[in-house]
Structures are given as structure tokens and as C-alpha cells.
Amino acid sequence: MKIGWLEVTVASIFIVIFLTLIFSRGSNWLEPKFWRNAAIFSGVIMTIFLIFLTFDTHRYINMGGINVPEPDVINNKILYVYDDAKGYYVPKIEGQEGFFGKIWSKEEASALIDKGKKTIQSRNCMDCHTLLGNGAYYAPDLTKAWLDPKWEQLIMPVVGKSMKEEAMATWLQNPDKYPTWTRKMPNLRLTPEEAKAVVAYLKYMSAIYTNGFPDHFGVAAK
């Protein structure tokens, strides 16, 4: 079943008003009782709707759900392309290209993604960067960082690696050594395994369907 926003909106408001009026029969709208009922029903009904929508949303946001890929998506080639029907950019997951030169099994990929997420949390990445647009504003947004042209254009030559994954991992372990401008990223003492896992996480995150955010990533305005 597909849920429509307008139906949810109208239904929730209607039910709150309806129940308030039913339960306040006989009392005037200026009385405390009327507004107490309104307060109770708006709190309860909106919470019920939120819980219902939460269950439905999980169909989209679980790994392997409608919008969020399985960890082994890191094996695939990922693109961000314009969708004419939607009017915005969507991730496009193509055939296998491997990751760090190999194909990762489901279990291996899950373990790597888990490590990547824990590493990202343990280094407080979100307190400088935004991920999916949330976090701090001292450093670039990482939602589609895997697809950033800078890796090919600048980082690969500078760190001297011909494989993008390796260049990213090298840079992430020594960001203070290869500054890109006046504001340097501090050295967060990532181990080689942690750096690999973080790169995997960035690749995985770039495959999440985000309703078009960030708009035309990597493509400057015409």
C-alpha cells in the first residue's frame, strides 16, 4: 500500500477535531474542559499516526528496504543521475565493480559497514561534517562524498594512488599531511582497517535514495 501525505494530513486533523467535539459536548468552547480534551486528543492521535508512519517508514529505511541498500552494494558501481519523471537526482546502482579490488560476501560487507559506522561515531565525524545533511557545518557534506570528483581530480595524484578506494583511505589516515585549503582536517588516527571501513561506509551512503538531496551533486548549475 502506498501512503499519500494529503490523506494522512487530512485524516489526522479531522480525527482530532471530531473526537474533541464529541467529548466536549455540552461545554462551551471557552471552558478549560474543551481545550483539555483538544490537548489530549491532539497528543494521542498524532502519536498514533507517528507510530503507524514509523512502521511504514521502516519498509523504506531498513537495509535492503525500498530506499536503503544492503551493505554489499559496495561491490557495485554507483551513479547519481537525473530522473526525468521525478525531477530530481537519484542513485543508480549498476553492475559489480568490486571494492578494494575484490568482491565482498554479504557477511564480509556487513562486518565492514558495521566497523565503518562505529568508526564514524567514535571519531565524531558528525561534529564537523554533515551526513545526509545533518551534523556540523565546519566541513563538507558527506552524503555523496564517494562520488565527489575531487578524489580523482586532486587526491589520487597527490597521495600517489591509482585506485580511488586506496587514495581515499590514504588521505583519511593523513588528512593533515595533504591539506586541500586553509582549514585542515585533523588526524584522527584511523588504522588502515578503520580507514577502509570508513571508505566503504561513504560508498554505501552514496547509494541511499535521498529524494534528490543534494541536488545535482557533482554537476555545476547550467
Place this chain on the structure above:
Amino acid sequence: MDKLYESQKLAIWYFAVAIVLFGAQLLFGLVGAIQFVNPDFLFGVLDFSIGRMLHINALVVWLLLGFIGAIYWFLPKEFGREVVGIKLGKLAFFILVAAVTVVVLVYIFIQIGPGDWKTLWFITEGREYIEAPRWADIGIVAVALVVFYNVVATALAAKKITGITGVLIVDLGALFGLYLAGMFYTPNISVDQFYWWWVVHLWVEATWEVLIGVLMAWSLMYLLGSSRKLVETWLYVEVFLVFGTGILGLGHHYFWIGTPEYWLGIGGFFSALEPIPLVAMIIHAIYDAGMHKLRTANRPALFWVFAQAFGNFLGAGVWGFMQTLPQINLYSHGTQMAASHGHLAFFGAYVAANLAVLYIIVGELRMKGITPQKGVKYVLDSKAWRYAYVGMIISIIGMTAALLVAGFEQTLQERAIGGSTWQAYIDAQEHPWFKEAMLWRLGFGVLFFVSYIILIYDLLTIKPKPVKEEEIETELGAVPEKA
């Protein structure tokens, strides 16, 4: 004048720690503001991420401490009796202070750890606003349960429930309960952020908003002698509007994190209505003040109540509304626009509320030791509070305006034109509009800190002054109309 309840003494401790943390919050904010101007400042010693984490965690913790203090202050007066289980309440306070101290020391000196469970349990969870490690989360929940028990047990022992305390109990249950939604780990960042917003949004835009509705209701009764029936009816209206718009308004954070498209409509619609309750709160404050012709015995507290009403409406209502429609948010999301809004909203809604209650407390405390004479009334007043008040308001507006310029420039240059890449980000940060804005923000930040120092001076020195009887209607520390 009556003696203080033990609960009120506890309230004073809570506020004392809160105000110190407020100062710490500002210092770490200044570090971040300097780093925007000169990135080498404390690089490798106290990196931006660490200072920022301390800035916003100190903010959240001190505001919560203030709220709890306010509850412990008003509760015994509301019920006319000592709070039940106050010994336990004091124990919880010391545990909380000890835990906060340890967390802060670990943040400053250990900062980060390897990517494993140990780090999440003992150093940081790395999730903005709720970075506190898991052990501390559990401690916070335990303390919250004690506070909740104190409130409920006191109501039961007093065998009565007022409209205000009824709302308070339901709201506290929801507020503390929501914290649990932020206490789990998942490798799935979409699920992670989905529930992370249950804490962040459903706190500041639902449960905290209702909580300050409660605190402002009490404050208006104490400051202006407003009638209980009026105050309580308004409180119900506010709860109706806040929950009616704010709960599904949560959807404005579900536009771009992997969540289904219907959230664009639901989140956009309900969050666009979120300013309505904030307008209701302004009307309430102005109406009550007008009814009583501003004849309060506690001027700083009443003025902070006004700052609260307007600041909440402007900071949360107007600045939030600006970026809440998905068509706008697609480009403004994750820029300094959010920081602009975050500063004015937190200040207007919650800092101002805490300061209003704090002045109510100070007013009553300083009346002790004064033997009232016939025909003389006392007003809490000084010059210093005016400087602190005006200084803080000017500097928060200044910072908000600077960040608005920076955020709008980022929205256009980095997102709309540049396509949000690494280089687009750098270009937008190097733009003269952005760099100038960061200088202005730093300047106003310093002014804010100076105002804070004046505030501290005033809180320590302000005294009730005798005035002629007919000028005021209320008394410092008098108990308003009973339920």
C-alpha cells in the same frame, strides 16, 4: 516570610551548576567561532569537533538542569508541601554532577577512541547533541526517573492535581521517555537518524516547548498574579497546538535521509503550522502583562518572560519556518541557515525561560532578611540586569543575522549553484560574504560573553528596593492563587 522547602534548596543547586555550564558553553562556542576565522587556533589540541560537541552538550545539559531546578522550585509551592523523596532527589543531583564532570573530562582529554563498542560505551557515541557515552545515558535515565518519581509522588501525597501539574507529569514522562530512543546503536545511518530526531526534534519542538509552557504559566502567576483558570486554559490551548503540529512536524527532518517521499508533504505541512502555538504564547504573555499594567515586583524576570515569548516566536517560529518547506530545505539543509535558526531558537525559547525563573528565585531569596514595613513594597531591580539583558539580545540577534547571511550565501553558492561538492563547499566558505559573516559572528559572540559576565555580577548583587505601595500589584515571593 516562610522558610525555604528542601526542594527549593535543591533547585538553587541545580541553577548554580546550570549557570556555570552556561559559561562553559559560551567559551567553547567562542573557540569554534575563532576557528572559523583562524583554523590553526588550537588545531590538534581542541579541534573544532571537540569544542563544538562541548558547546552544544553543555547547552543541552544546562538547560535541562535549569528546567529540573525550576520544577523543584515551583512544585512545593503548587502543592503546599515538601517534595516527596527529596533525599533521593539530592542524591540524584550529586550523581548527575559527578557524571557530567567525568564526561566533560573525557571529552576534553581523551576526545576520541577506536571504532568499537568500548568507545561508544565510555568515550563518545558521536551523534550530535547526544554524544554522551552509553554509561552516562544510563545515569541520565536513572536521574530522570528520580525527578519523575519526586513529581508524581508529591502529587499523590498531596492528593490533588492541578491543571498545570497534570500537563507537567504527562510531559515529563514523554520527555524522559524519548531519551531512550537515542540510546541504541545501528550500522544503518537512516534508521540512526530517524530515531535521533525523535530525541532532538521531539524534545525541542514538542516536549520542551510544553515544559516551558508550564514554567511560563507559573511565572506569569507569580509575576503578575494572573488568574489560574486563565493560565491553565491557555496552557491547554498551547499543548493542543504544540502537539498537534509538532509531532508530525517531525517530518521536516525526514525529507532527505532515506525516508519515503510522503514525509515531504506531511513534514512540510505540519511544521509550517508550528509557529501558531508560538503566536498563542506571545498573545498570552502580552495579554496578561497588559491586564496587570506591568505592575510586577520582579522586573528582570518579567522582561525575560517577554524575551522568551518574542524570542521563541522569532527564533523557532519565523527562523524555523524560513527553511521548513522541502522545496527550500533541499538547498538550505545542512548549512549555516540551521545554525542561525538554532541560536535564536534555543536562546529565545529556553535560555530566556531559564533566566526568567532564575530571577524569580533570586527575587524571593533576596527578600529574606528584609523585614517588611507597613506601606512599603519591594521591587527587584538594578542597572546591571538591563545591560546584561540588552547585551545578550543584541548579540544573539547579531550572531543570528551574521549566520543568516553566511547560510544564505552557502545555500546559493554551495548547494544551488555548486552542486554541494567538496570544492563547492570550499568556494562558498571562501566567499567574502561568508568570511565577513564569520567575523561579525565572532564579534557578537564576544559581546555575548561580556553580557554573560554582567549577568553573573547582577545575579550575585541585585537587591529588592523599596517603592511606594501603589506602583506594584505583586510581592516578591508571595504565593499566587491556589487551585
